[in-house]
Amino acid sequence: MPTIRRRLLAVSLALPLVFKATARADEGMWMPSQLPDIARQMKAAGFKGDPRDLAELARPPMNAIVKVGGASGAFVSNEGLVLTNHHVAFGVVQYNSGKQSDGSERDLIRDGYIAADRGAELPANPDYRVLVTTGFDRVTDRILAEAKGQQGRAYFDAVDRATKAVVAECEREPGTRCSVANMYYGTDFYRVRQLELRDVRLVYAPPNDIGNYGGEVDNFVWPRHTGDFTLLRAYVGKDGKPADYSPDNVAYVPPAHLQVSTANLKEGDYAMLAGYPGTTFRHRMASEFANQVEWQLPSRVALYQRMVDVIEATAAKDEAVRVSYANQVRSLKNSLKRAQGELDGLRRSNAVVVRRDDETAMYAWLDQQSDVVATKADIAAAQAVLDKGVAMRGRDQLLGVIVSQTQLLRSAVSLQRLAFERAKPDAEREGGYQQRDEALVSGQLRQVQRRYAMDVEKALLAELVGQYQALPAAQHVPEFDAVFGSTPAQLKAKLDALYSGTKLGAENERLAAMQADRAALSNSKDTLLQAAATLLPALLRLEDESKASNGELLRLRPAYMRALIGYRKSQGRAVYPDANSTLRVSYGRVSAMDPRDGVRYRPLTTVQGIVEKHTGSEPFNAPQPLLAAIAKGDFGTTAEPSLKTQTVDFLTNLDTTGGNSGSAVMDAHGKLIGLNFDSNWEAVSASWMFDPRYKRAIHVDMRYLRWLLAKVYPAPHLLREMQLPAE
Amino acid sequence: MPTIRRRLLAVSLALPLVFKATARADEGMWMPSQLPDIARQMKAAGFKGDPRDLAELARPPMNAIVKVGGASGAFVSNEGLVLTNHHVAFGVVQYNSGKQSDGSERDLIRDGYIAADRGAELPANPDYRVLVTTGFDRVTDRILAEAKGQQGRAYFDAVDRATKAVVAECEREPGTRCSVANMYYGTDFYRVRQLELRDVRLVYAPPNDIGNYGGEVDNFVWPRHTGDFTLLRAYVGKDGKPADYSPDNVAYVPPAHLQVSTANLKEGDYAMLAGYPGTTFRHRMASEFANQVEWQLPSRVALYQRMVDVIEATAAKDEAVRVSYANQVRSLKNSLKRAQGELDGLRRSNAVVVRRDDETAMYAWLDQQSDVVATKADIAAAQAVLDKGVAMRGRDQLLGVIVSQTQLLRSAVSLQRLAFERAKPDAEREGGYQQRDEALVSGQLRQVQRRYAMDVEKALLAELVGQYQALPAAQHVPEFDAVFGSTPAQLKAKLDALYSGTKLGAENERLAAMQADRAALSNSKDTLLQAAATLLPALLRLEDESKASNGELLRLRPAYMRALIGYRKSQGRAVYPDANSTLRVSYGRVSAMDPRDGVRYRPLTTVQGIVEKHTGSEPFNAPQPLLAAIAKGDFGTTAEPSLKTQTVDFLTNLDTTGGNSGSAVMDAHGKLIGLNFDSNWEAVSASWMFDPRYKRAIHVDMRYLRWLLAKVYPAPHLLREMQLPAE
Known part of the structure; x- marks a missing residue:
């Protein structure tokens, strides 16, 4: 090329x-x-x-890096072998478990899988993809051509139209998946062209008790002892082109692959990583940092805790109700924990002050430059848009959870919205309400049955709408006030009426409503459907306002980004764009960490830790063959000489975020030494601020993979294919 | 001397x-x-x-070591200044808090205290003592003179009588407290003579948020950041002899005191500690280790968990009941946690196998010695006594909690027992039922009011007696079967009758019963008092059997101990007696620790950790003056040069157990470098087995004390008195 x-x-x-x-x-x-x-x-x-x-x-090594299962991976042989995380390929393992066509049962999650030969490699779920990035071209001028001179919603829509056109044109080439990546918040746009490999097969997965050793308990935890890897293989048609699964397909020959390292590893060694990090906010404005730390995260923690308390108190009397809400409570607690972790981290890093001081210095620098009037006007206008959002943040947070965290009310709104969208041509419908989404909507409507209890939903709404009612008048929305009243007493009466007058608690009623047309739904006598009909115009209006704001920010933020890039250049520093699921590289070192006073985390863990954590039950139920092999102590060439034992995982200071799962970790020569699969709890806040004291990434040591394949769950043919020693 | x-x-x-x-x-x-x-x-x-x-x-330094408030301490000036833990002197601080005679209020727990001069030093609660060990004499022959030739209960009583006689004779000297210490499980007896200083005053206490920083959350935790120290002063009469508090008393001039070190401290430095460790079981027989690990601890964990579950389930419906049982639940959970910690530790150290292999080797050695017939017969007899206990362990565990973990039943038993004991001369009554104990008994009877709910007690008894009923017939006690029946159905009916027919739920009834004589109580129509009258002979019989067993073990264990001491000698090793609250010395080093794979605990903590842990609320609410001083960074000569900051606590591998609180930690020259106050969680099992990988002790660094006195809550006069630099 x-x-x-x-x-x-x-x-x-x-x-x-x-x-x-x-x-x-x-x-x-x-x-x-x-x-x-x-x-x-x-x-x-x-x-x-x-x-x-x-x-x-x-060129190698970048043409060996792939996007797989929504995350990252790499080719590790010249016959299409792809290495990624066990959790990234989990759906593939799950898809191949359960009842087989011959009537037998198998559990590859529990047992793991080793394909003895090519014929035994198992097809992935049909929507599973391996994507190889083949093109990355700047298309800024084309994307912004129509947007220039526009503002707000019109700017947003112009960018959206141009993006869709670029993608459609690019995807005319068969076997190609395209997208447009927005770099530096609207400053630049790139067309990403990817080869889309659609026949992916399961080659080697360790048992879940290795691939997910520690489970949720060890999630975000260092020291870690997880063998979070799986080997897949990409296939293509006999013509070498991407194809759907067929037994006649042949292994894809990638342009290059990474060679797994056979060298040792120690603290301080160079390491680098290539993958597809999802989203970061590092270059957001100082006021956004302050809003996040001073309001968004603490109020989310308080709100979610309150919701958990309300659900648990209301459900306490009835075991069946507790079970119905167990998922929602777990999910709220997870979000709460994560928000608290992010908050703790940003406070620990003093993020608000650090970012504000940095921005103040940037403005001082900017003032010394020539012709900055337009830049400063744009930044001020962007700040005004953000300030408008801050003024309404209480409302936006509450209305969000009022709709998303209820079951029947959400169903009613969703039904009205679907009827509204169906009146448009399919291509113009809002995402989530197109024809291809209807199966998902009906699935959600069915699921309500197992997740709803009237008392809980009423108690939750009493709390949430009660909080909304206490907001200043400027944040009130007439339609919501009409539906729920303006005082707690009115709210109670309204909720009683809403929930006694609805039949949406019955699955057949919900599914029937999905078939009704817009007029029928608008005129329904069902109290919740009526309420949703009243709320819908408000929700659409708020959505429109949000898109207009986003359009303005897309137009205005580039001024801020250019100022930042210029200021950094004056400091002798480059600026990477915030992560946006495009291919990125970070570099650093194998690193210990001092998480807190008096404690040092060593950078390499060993199989001794597997034994220490083993309890015999999930998530610390190490398989007997693994325990036996550890007890035997036969580690061969895969042992770390300085530790005289087998390593498992290692820690680096590489810059990662969600989406980097499965990223290849390479040494100074580009050899594959590890597979990224998690970061430490202290680094949860790194999506906003990289604090070198606490930001670490957690990787599977490739020597652990080699040992498992050599000695524990042997796959000598795969070691040969990867040109690795037999032991 | x-x-x-x-x-x-x-x-x-x-x-x-x-x-x-x-x-x-x-x-x-x-x-x-x-x-x-x-x-x-x-x-x-x-x-x-x-x-x-x-x-x-x-001689110095041992004559500077004291027993204080039931734990340990040391003189640190030639004017009677005593250094001990804040938690050891907590009662003194508490006694001086609250409403004062002039009507004012003060909270020395919260605020701490600095006596500006001698006149401002505050008297401790009158029963608070500082004891200086002045004599330690072997009295084995005298203690065992009458016991020789006896067995069982008679052996026990003979030792008990001789002990009381030795103590009484020794205490004839005014100002002297004496006791007899049993070393090597009845092998040797020592008379311990102590000078009893009765006028003790509070000189300097840091605020509780320093002295107990981390509270229960950090209990047993390393890294630690607690300034757990307090300075007291011992006073004597003008004649230099121990005296009750009087404003005319003068500071006691100890024969010696420890000099606080001004040197630095680093990993590997020699350290030693002198104090009064309470109880250890290191030299128990292998079968006792097995019983502890395989039955006592796991069954205690299961039983206490079951009790917590029963109480919580029964109390769930009623907030008032939950509050009544909160203390008992908390205490059960603490015991459970500790038992689990001990169990985890003993399993981690493979204690059963290690001790058994050691004992097997000892027996092999013993077989090579001459004249071991009598020794082996004694050891076999001791084992038989232990085996008898094992055969009844289920019964003993359950009957124990049936009485101790109930409120009304325990009151009834206690009332019957008191009436029974009152029939004897006071000196012959069982401990806990003598005249001096009656205030305590009536206090317990009053306390029932706040800790009892009929439903909970019945549910608890249904569970506990139900478990007892399921034991093999050989473990049954006729009186218990008579009171509670032999089947769960009978039990339910019996419990209903017992609790509907008692008036002991009323405080005045309980206190009135305390005044009744034995005949009246025996004939009471109150169903629970009747039940207790039936149970009492059984409880006395079991108590007698237990004393007889203890007497036998006192007679027989020395054979085992002599064999062990001989075997150790053959290995070139000395044997210390298991801890028994007498003065002991241990030595070792300032030590890091690897608690688990991938984690290293550093041996010194710094003020940075105080800031990291600070949340602004208990137990991590560092006082503002402390935070300000840390922020200022003015550490002077008390900073650790290698860390460039102020240290707080440090870790050694010294051998300690409960009672070692307040023990002086000295350097290679006998200078005071630290004050012991806790051990790490991993060392909970050290009362049975010392595992060098995990056994650590936690000390306040004397440099932290010096810094607090110099810069944070200044007491320059005390630094001068201790001959320490002003900063």
């Missing part, structure tokens, strides 16, 4: 400000094309290759 | 077997008199003094 170099040149020219700037050590989710710009720092960190090679998507 | 040397000679001669034997590194709670025997190991560990000096109770 000789055009790659030209494309990258375009990318570079698009970002003249970052040229030759330097990065803060070890922070950064870099676009591959940026790496030559930070070559000096990468070399200083220990990288032995040429960063220009990493910038080329068509 | 020139006689001390002679006394110690006697001690040494009493233990010829341990002469010149060597100890396993760092394990051991040594009698001071044993230290010369392990001089080589102490020197090897880094001790710079002469162990013979430590063996002399009348």
Whole structure:
């Protein structure tokens, strides 16, 4: 692909400000094309290759990096073997478990799986994909052509239309999946072109008690002892092109693959990682940091805790009700815990002050530049949009959970919305209400049966709408006041009437309503459907306002980003775009961590920890063959000589976020040393701020994989295929 | 005291077997008199003094070590200043808080206290004591004179009588408190003579948020950040003799005091500790280890959990009942947690196998010795006594909690027992039922009001007696069967009758019954008093059997201990007696710890940890002056140079157990470097087995004390008195 170099040149020219700037050590989710710009720092960190090679998507090692199952992975053989996390391939393992066509049962989650040969490799669920990024082209001018001169909703819609057109054109090439990535918050747009491999098969999965050892208890926990990996294989048609599953398909020959390392590993060793990080907020404005830390997270924690309390108190009397709400309570508690973790982390890092001081310094620098009037006007306008959101944040938070955390009310709103959207041509319907989504909607309507109890929903609404009623008048929405009244006493009477006058508690009524047309639903005598009909125009209006705000921010934030990039350049630093599920590279080191005073986390864990954690029951139920192999102590060439035992996982300071699951971790020579699968609890706040004291990433040591394949659940043919020693 | 040397000679001669034997590194709670025997190991560990000096109770530093408030402490000035833990002196701080005679209120727990001068030092509660051990003399022959030739209960009573006589004779000297210590399980007896200082005053206490920083949450936790110390002063009459509190008293001039160190501290430094460890079981027989790990601890965990479940389920419906039982539930959960911790630790250390293998080797050695017939017969007889206990352990455990964990039933039994004991001369009554105990009994009878609910007590008894009913017939007690029936159905009817026919639920009825004579109580129509009258003979019989067994073990265990001491000598190792609240010394090092794979605990904590843990609410509510001083960073000569900050606590591998609270931790030169106040959770099982991987002790760094006195809550006059730098 000789055009790659030209494309990258375009990318570079698009970002003249970052040229030759330097990065803060070890922070950064870099676009591959940026790496030559930070070559000096990468070399200083220990990288032995040429960063220009990493910038080329068509060259090793980047052409071995794939997107798989929504996360990351890499080719590890020249016959299409893909390595990713057990949890990323979990759906594939699950799909192949249960009752078989011959009537037998198998549980590959519990037992794991080793395909003895190519014929035994098991097809993944048909929607499972391996995507290889083959093109990354700047399309900013085209995306913004129509948007220029527009504002608000019109700007948003213009970008949306142009994006859809670019994608449609790009996807005309068969076997290609395309998207448009927004870099630096609307500053630049890139067309991402990916080869879409649709025949993926399960080759090797360890038992769940290895692949998910520690389960939820150890989630976000270091020290970790999980063998979170699975091997898949990508297949193509005999013509070498992407194809749906067919027994006649042949193994895909990737342009390159990563070689698993056979070297040892120690604290301080260079490491780098390539994958598809999801979303970060590092370059948000200081006021957004303050809003997040001072209001969004604490109020979410308080609100979710209140919801948990209300549900648990109301459900306490009735075991069946408790069971119905167990999922919702667990999910609220998880969100609460995560919000609390993020809050704790941002406070620990003093994020509000750090970001504010940085922004203040940036503005001081900006004031020294020429021609900044337009820039400053745009930033001020962006701030005004954000301020409008802050003024309504109490309302937006509460209305959000009033709809999303109820069962019957949500069903009623969803039914009215579906009827409303059905009046449009399918392509113009809102996402989630298109024809292809209707199965999902009916599934949700069915699920209500197992998740609803009238007393709980009324108690929850009494609490949530009660909080909404206590908001200042400026945040009130007439339609909500009409449906729920304006005082707690009115609310109680309204809720009694709403829930005694509805039949939506019955599944057949809900499913029947899904078939009704808009007029019938609008005129329904059902009290909740009536309420939803009243609320719908308000919800659509709020949605429209939100899109208008987003359009304005898309238009205005680039001024802020350009100022930031310019200021960083003046500091000698480059700026990576916030993560957006595109291919990124980060580099750093194998790193210990001091999580708190008096405690040091060592950077490598060993099989001793598996034995220590083993309780014999989930999630610490190490399989007997594993325990026996550990007791035997036969670790061969995969042992770490300095520890005289087998390592399991290791810790680096690499910059990651959700989506980096399955990212290949490479050494200074590009050899594969680890597979990223989690980060530590202290790093939950890293989506907003990278704090080098606490940000770590957790990887499976490839020597643990090699040992499992050599000695515990042997797959000598796969070791041979990966050109690895037999033991 | 020139006689001390002679006394110690006697001690040494009493233990010829341990002469010149060597100890396993760092394990051991040594009698001071044993230290010369392990001089080589102490020197090897880094001790710079002469162990013979430590063996002399009348010489520094041992004559500076005191027993205070039931735990340990040390003189730290030549004017009677005593350093102990904040939690050991907590009663003194509490006694001086609350409403004052002038009508004002003060809260020294919250605020701490600094006596500006001698006149401002506040008297402790009148029963608070500082005890200085002045004599330690072997009295084995006298204690066992009458016991020789006796067995069982008679042996027990003979030892008890001789002990009381020795104590009475010794205490004829005014200001003296005496006791007889049983060493090596009845092998040797020592008369301990202590100077009893009765006028103790509060000099300096940090606020509770320093002295108990971390509270229950951090109990048993490392890393720790607690300033758990308080300074008291001992006073005597103008004649220099112990006296009750009087404003005319003068500061006691101790024969010696410890000098607080001004040196730095690092991992690996020699450390030793002197104090009064309570009880250990290290030299129990292998079968007792097995019983503890395989039955006592797991069945206690299961039983207590079941009791918690029953109480919580029954109390769930009624908030008032929940409050009544909150204390009992908390106490059961604490005991359960501790039992589980001990069990986990003993399993982790493989204690049953380790002890059994050791004992097997000991028996093999014993078989090679001459004249071991009598020894082996005694050991076999001791084992038979233990086996009898094991055969009845289910019964004993259940009857124990049936009486101790109920409120009304326990009251009824207690009332019948008191009436029974009152028929004897006061001196012959059982402990707990003498005249001096009656206030305590009536207090308990009053307390029932706030801790009882009929439904809960009946549910608890249904569970506990139900479990008892399911025991094999051989473990049944006729009187219990008569009172509760033999089947669950009978039990239910009996419980209904027992609790509907009693008036003991009323406080005035209980207190009136306390005044009734034995005949009246025996003939009472009250159903629970009747039941207790039926049960009492059984309880007395079981108590008598238990004393007889204890007498037999007292007679027989010395054979086992002599065999163990002989075997250890053959291994070149000395044997310390299990802890029994007498003065002991242990030595070791400032030590990091690897609690589990991938985690290292550093041996020193710093003020940074106080800030990290601070939440602004109990138990992590660091006082503002402390936070301000930390932020200021002005640590002067008290900072640890290698860490460039102020240390707080440190960790050693010293051998400790409950009672070692407040023990002085000294360096290689006998200077005071720390104050022991806790051990780590992993060491809970150390009362049975010392596992060098996990056994650690937690101390306040004296540099933290110096910094607090110099910079945070200043007391320059006390620093001067302790001859310490002003900052």
